[in-house]
Amino acid sequence: MGLSGVKFMSDDLAKKKEAWLERLKREGKTFDPKEGHRMAWRTMQNRTRREILAFVIGGRSLGDIKERFNLEDSGLKLHLDMLESALYVENVAEGDMYYPTPLGEEYIMNVKEAKK
Numbered sequence: 001m002g003l004s005g006v007k008f009m010s011d012d013l014a015k016k017k018e019a020w021l022e023r024l025k026r027e028g029k030t031f032d033p034k035e036g037h038r039m040a041w042r043t044m045q046n047r048t049r050r051e052i053l054a055f056v057i058g059g060r061s062l063g064d065i066k067e068r069f070n071l072e073d074s075g076l077k078l079h080l081d082m083l084e085s086a087l088y089v090e091n092v093a094e095g096d097m098y099y100p101t102p103l104g105e106e107y108i109m110n111v112k113e114a115k116k
């Protein structure tokens with residue numbers, strides 16, 4: 001529960017996040033919460049990246065993202081690299097499909113709650 005008594009994350013998302021963090025650990029990737037917050041703050045200041053994160057819910061191809069946001073390859077790479085570095089999206093299916101990570105889903109959920 002948050003400070004105001006509002007639940008920030010569903011139980012399903014909490015379990016998904018825990019499993020995802022365990023997978024990162026098994027893959028030898030580390031997650032430093034302090035650095036994660038700093039990176040997320042820098043990354044999510046950009047409106048296009050916030051919109052890309054919301055757009056990839058359910059999975060989107062590289063081509064879908066490029067077309068929707070009318071980005072050149074270099075701009076698309078910059079935005080997706082930053083979202084991946086912040087651990088908010090990950091690509092699967094040979095690098096063509098992008099999905100939000102549990103951290104990305106949590107961010108989206110918190111933004112929606114804040115707007116209520």
